[in-house]
Amino acid sequence: MxxxxxMISSFMAFEDHVDVENPIHxxxxxxxxxxxxxxxxxxxxxxxxxTSLNPYFKKQYSVYPKLESALEFKDVKKxxxxxxxxxxxxxxxxxxxxxxxxxxHEGLDVCLMSAALTKPKYRLVIENYFNKVAPKxxxxxxxxxxxxxxxxxxxxxxxxxxxxxxxxxxxTGNEANLLVQPRNLIVAGENSHVQIIERHQSLTDNEVLTNxxxxxxxxxxxxxxxxxxxxxxxxxxxxDNTFISQKEQSHVSVHTFSxxxxxxxNNLQFxxxxxxxxxxxxxxxxxxxxxxxxxxTLVHHxxxxxxxxxxxxGIYADHSTGVFNGRIIVEKEAQKTNGFQQNNNILIDxxxxxxxxxxxxxxxxxxxxxxxxxxxxxxxxALLYLRSRGIPKKExxxxxxxxxxxxxxxxxxxxxxxxxxNKLIAMKLGVSLGFDL
Amino acid sequence: xxxxxxELKKELETKEYEYGFxxxxxxxxxxxxxxxxxxxxxxxxxxxxxxxxxxxxxxxxIWSEMVEPEWAxxxxxxxxxxxxxxxxxPKKKPQYDSLDEVDPELLDTFNxxxxxxxxxxxxxxxxxxxxxxSVSVATTFKKTLxxxxxxxxxxxxxxKEHPDLVKKYLGTVVPRTDNFYAALNSAVFSDxxxxxxxxxxxxxxxxxxxxxxxxxxxxxxxxxxxxxxKESYVSYLEGCTAPMRDENQLHAAVVELIALDDAEIKYSTxxxxxxxxxxxxxxxxxxxxxxxxxxxxxxxxWTQVETGSAVTWKYPSCILKGDNSIGEFYSxxxxxxxxxxxxxxxxxxxxxxxxxxxxxxxxxxGQSQNSYRGLVQINRRATNARNxxxxxxxxxxxxxxxxxxxxxxxxxxxxxxxHEATTSKIGEDQIFYCNQRGIDTEKAIALIxxxxxxxxxxxxxxxxxVEAQKLLEISLEGSVG
Numbered sequence: 046m047x048x049x050x051x052m053i054s055s056f057m058a059f060e061d062h063v064d065v066e067n068p069i070h071x072x073x074x075x076x077x078x079x080x081x082x083x084x085x086x087x088x089x090x091x092x093x094x095x096t097s098l099n100p101y102f103k104k105q106y107s108v109y110p111k112l113e114s115a116l117e118f119k120d121v122k123k124x125x126x127x128x129x130x131x132x133x134x135x136x137x138x139x140x141x142x143x144x145x146x147x148x149x150h151e152g153l154d155v156c157l158m159s160a161a162l163t164k165p166k167y168r169l170v171i172e173n174y175f176n177k178v179a180p181k182x183x184x185x186x187x188x189x190x191x192x193x194x195x196x197x198x199x200x201x202x203x204x205x206x207x208x209x210x211x212x213x214x215x216x217t218g219n220e221a222n223l224l225v226q227p228r229n230l231i232v233a234g235e236n237s238h239v240q241i242i243e244r245h246q247s248l249t250d251n252e253v254l255t256n257x258x259x260x261x262x263x264x265x266x267x268x269x270x271x272x273x274x275x276x277x278x279x280x281x282x283x284x285d286n287t288f289i290s291q292k293e294q295s296h297v298s299v300h301t302f303s304x305x306x307x308x309x310x311n312n313l314q315f316x317x318x319x320x321x322x323x324x325x326x327x328x329x330x331x332x333x334x335x336x337x338x339x340x341x342t343l344v345h346h347x348x349x350x351x352x353x354x355x356x357x358x359g360i361y362a363d364h365s366t367g368v369f370n371g372r373i374i375v376e377k378e379a380q381k382t383n384g385f386q387q388n389n390n391i392l393i394d395x396x397x398x399x400x401x402x403x404x405x406x407x408x409x410x411x412x413x414x415x416x417x418x419x420x421x422x423x424x425x426x427a428l429l430y431l432r433s434r435g436i437p438k439k440e441x442x443x444x445x446x447x448x449x450x451x452x453x454x455x456x457x458x459x460x461x462x463x464x465x466x467n468k469l470i471a472m473k474l475g476v477s478l479g480f481d482l
Numbered sequence: 483x484x485x486x487x488x489e490l491k492k493e494l495e496t497k498e499y500e501y502g503f504x505x506x507x508x509x510x511x512x513x514x515x516x517x518x519x520x521x522x523x524x525x526x527x528x529x530x531x532x533x534x535x536x537x538x539x540x541x542x543x544i545w546s547e548m549v550e551p552e553w554a555x556x557x558x559x560x561x562x563x564x565x566x567x568x569x570x571x572p573k574k575k576p577q578y579d580s581l582d583e584v585d586p587e588l589l590d591t592f593n594x595x596x597x598x599x600x601x602x603x604x605x606x607x608x609x610x611x612x613x614x615x616s617v618s619v620a621t622t623f624k625k626t627l628x629x630x631x632x633x634x635x636x637x638x639x640x641x642k643e644h645p646d647l648v649k650k651y652l653g654t655v656v657p658r659t660d661n662f663y664a665a666l667n668s669a670v671f672s673d674x675x676x677x678x679x680x681x682x683x684x685x686x687x688x689x690x691x692x693x694x695x696x697x698x699x700x701x702x703x704x705x706x707x708x709x710x711x712k713e714s715y716v717s718y719l720e721g722c723t724a725p726m727r728d729e730n731q732l733h734a735a736v737v738e739l740i741a742l743d744d745a746e747i748k749y750s751t752x753x754x755x756x757x758x759x760x761x762x763x764x765x766x767x768x769x770x771x772x773x774x775x776x777x778x779x780x781x782x783x784w785t786q787v788e789t790g791s792a793v794t795w796k797y798p799s800c801i802l803k804g805d806n807s808i809g810e811f812y813s814x815x816x817x818x819x820x821x822x823x824x825x826x827x828x829x830x831x832x833x834x835x836x837x838x839x840x841x842x843x844x845x846x847x848g849q850s851q852n853s854y855r856g857l858v859q860i861n862r863r864a865t866n867a868r869n870x871x872x873x874x875x876x877x878x879x880x881x882x883x884x885x886x887x888x889x890x891x892x893x894x895x896x897x898x899x900x901h902e903a904t905t906s907k908i909g910e911d912q913i914f915y916c917n918q919r920g921i922d923t924e925k926a927i928a929l930i931x932x933x934x935x936x937x938x939x940x941x942x943x944x945x946x947x948v949e950a951q952k953l954l955e956i957s958l959e960g961s962v963g
Contacts, residue, residue, distance in 0.1 A: 091553065377880045392895035395862060401890040403901070410877035410907040420860075420892045420899040 048102035076189035083183035106224035158195035192228035218251025263295035277306035293319025333363035362393035386416035541668030640676035674705035679714040690719035710745035739774030755790035762820025765792025778804035799828035802836035817850030826856035840871040846882035
């Protein structure tokens with residue numbers, strides 16, 4: 046049975062577990078039909094030119110865990126940014142863990158997609174936003190068809206959320222070949238402000254595959270800061286699809302820290318629906334060990350006077366492969382657009398590969414758009430400078446890499462998170478630096 | 483520059499397509515359609531040896547199994563390959579030693595184009611191998627070149643006279659299996675130029691060929707092969723104009739350059755085929771495969787000025803196989819009205835210490851779409867490879883588009899790659915500044931565009947630079963609202 050048939054038959058079984066009378070189910074049925082129609086991503090597809098999912102499509106998957114796995118907080122504490130108070134939404138193998146979570150309905154909704162999809166009081170929000178910005182391609186449709194659980198965050202007008210929200214997805218790998226498909230929806234109302242940290246973490250060395258979709262809606266003057274930590278084990282694979290719809294004067298930033306995982310694919314797309322807004326996409330990739338990270342970004346400028354900033358840094362070692370496929374589209378209505386894209390890469394050794402494709406598609410004439418892409422190595426002279434001052438080679442190299450990726454780290458607004466990322470990077474590089482970065 | 487304002491004014495008045503005339507020479511045309519018999523017939527007509535016929539047939543078989551590529555960022559009605567006549571040659575095949583013997587009508591055509599063979603002979607020192615609808619009709623300066631041992635002739639002549647060289651190199655850089663249009667060209671190529679520079683020889687003059695598409699309904703399938711033996715140097719110019727025609731004409735050329743150890747080839751193109759009229763009707767389809775192979779310490783430099791054709795699909799590339807070899811690509815692509823261009827380069831770094839430079843300037847006006855598509859590939863063993871790419875786009879008006887699709891693939895840690903691209907428009911303040919000083923807007927734009935493309939224009943040989951500058955101005959006329 047091939048992957049498509051496998052999924053379609055799973056959908057029939059899935060229908061037994063959900064309320065088919067719910068209007069959402071029409072969207073699901075529509076989506077599975079769309080999935081059936083679309084071609085699965087292959088290297089022939091321009092957007093998947095450098096990343097092959099074929100090995101994944103050869104396996105059989107189940108879409109729902111048969112048994113619930115309970116976790117002790119002390120075992121997973123280290124994966125939280127536990128130094129700060131925060132709201133938490135935690136899933137274990139795609140199933141909500143109320144024990145580890147801390148949700149709220151006071152002043153804002155930080156809760157579950159399953160609740161939002163079924164409770165009447167959320168019907169309007171779901172009707173207006175659910176599946177409204179995600180493109181109808183193969184993998185998104187697959188996620189939509191099985192959409193049932195995930196994080197649901199609804200922030201009313203004018204609300205400044207007092208503490209960050211952490212979304213954690215744990216995988217136990219207790220069940221072989223489980224395809225986890227979380228579906229998140231975030232609606233930030235007018236003048237609201239929210240910070241979200243998302244992390245996918247597998248707890249064992251078993252193979253894990255996640256195909257997640259997150260939709261974010263930022264209304265007028267809303268500020269949304271989204272941080273993704275991807276520091277998974279060598280057998281965990283993640284296809285992350287994040288779509289953002291922005292209204293006028295909103296500021297949305299997405300930081301992606303790809304520090305580990307067998308295969309990580311980040312589809313990150315911004316759609317502009319208002320003037321004078323700002324989109325920021327930043328990322329640090331630091332991998333080795335045959336890992337593969339693919340950043341595929343799109344900023345769709347469709348309105349005048351908007352800005353976008355992209356800054357992706359990549360450091361690749363030991364048979365790892367990095368892909369950066371960045372796109373900026375400027376429609377002819379989008380005059381006075383400022384679109385910037387930067388991608389810098391360092392190859393640590395000759396077994397690593399980087400494929401970069403920074404694209405511009407511009408239809409308006411009064412715009413400032415630029416992209417820069419570099420591939421190089423650490424400056425020997427800088428290295429000598431540090432080493433001649435008594436800093437060992439390893440530390441000196443690490444210092445230079447910090448400096449290289451600093452423009453991304455600098456814009457992280459949560460100090461504890463920044464600290465954590467610093468520690469993770471130091472761990473990756475095998476150094477302990479005796480100063481605060 | 484001996485080019486005055488009055489001249490420009492006059493040219494602008496007749497700007498539509500000034501080279502659009504039709505030469506009434508009796509042509510010898512094969513029936514339309516393509517099959518093995520036609521391929522055989524072409525080969526027979528050209529009195530080709532058996533091995534060449536077989537080579538063509540094999541290419542035809544490969545082609546019949548291929549599908550037309552669709553990945554380029556252009557939209558057009560696909561040509562019907564069974565509705566094209568694949569061979570057209572002026573019937574009175576001239577074999578002249580002097581110009582007096584050439585058909586006066588043909589000479590007249592050249593005069594309208596501004597090619598005075600006589601004048602070029604004496605003044606410019608350019609040897610011109612004129613290709614008129616696929617068969618070469620006049621080769622000048624042959625003697626001077628022959629003294630140095632340089633072979634510069636039509637490819638059909640080379641097949642007969644220098645079969646060893648042709649056999650050894652034809653299809654080595656662009657194999658028949660390479661792509662749809664290269665396969666098609668390999669099967670049906672009508673004529674083209676062949677050039678061989680012997681070891682240690684520095685070609686004393688710029689070699690040049692003019693192509694013209696003339697017969698209605700015939701595709702032009704040029705095949706060019708330039709071989710620079712060890713330590714030699716050659717500069718080759720290619721310029722094109724075509725008569726105005728309503729139906730779309732197909733042009734699928736293949737150019738192969740081979741630079742052996744320590745050799746240098748400079749290949750310059752000015753392309754000004756009929757771009758279609760203001761409504762986007764007609765125009766030439768230009769699907770070209772150009773590629774050069776660099777051996778040790780050699781250098782290939784592509785310079786192109788693309789102003790014509792309705793649809794352009796062209797990526798002059800360099801395979802930097804030898805250590806220390808250098809590849810360069812300088813390009814200006816101008817699109818106006820409904821033109822579409824998808825052009826760029828490929829730099830494949832295989833050898834150690836290889837260097838490549840890409841400078842691409844795109845100017846789009848009217849409703850046109852202009853794309854840069856380039857690949858820089860550093861392979862595992864290409865230590866210390868270096869690349870610098872710069873793609874600048876200039877947009878005039880908000881109905882056109884400028885796109886950049888760079889592909890950068892690095893597999894060696896010592897690789898150093900820089901890519902940058904910018905998109906901008908002509909500033910109102912810049913125009914205002916010129917206006918203030920008594921330069922009208924039209925002229926001001928010509929001036930600014932000239933400045934924008936200077937980096938590339940500078941790389942052109944003198945004779946071409948003047949012509950190219952003129953072309954830029956004419957192509958963009960009327961694009962300012």
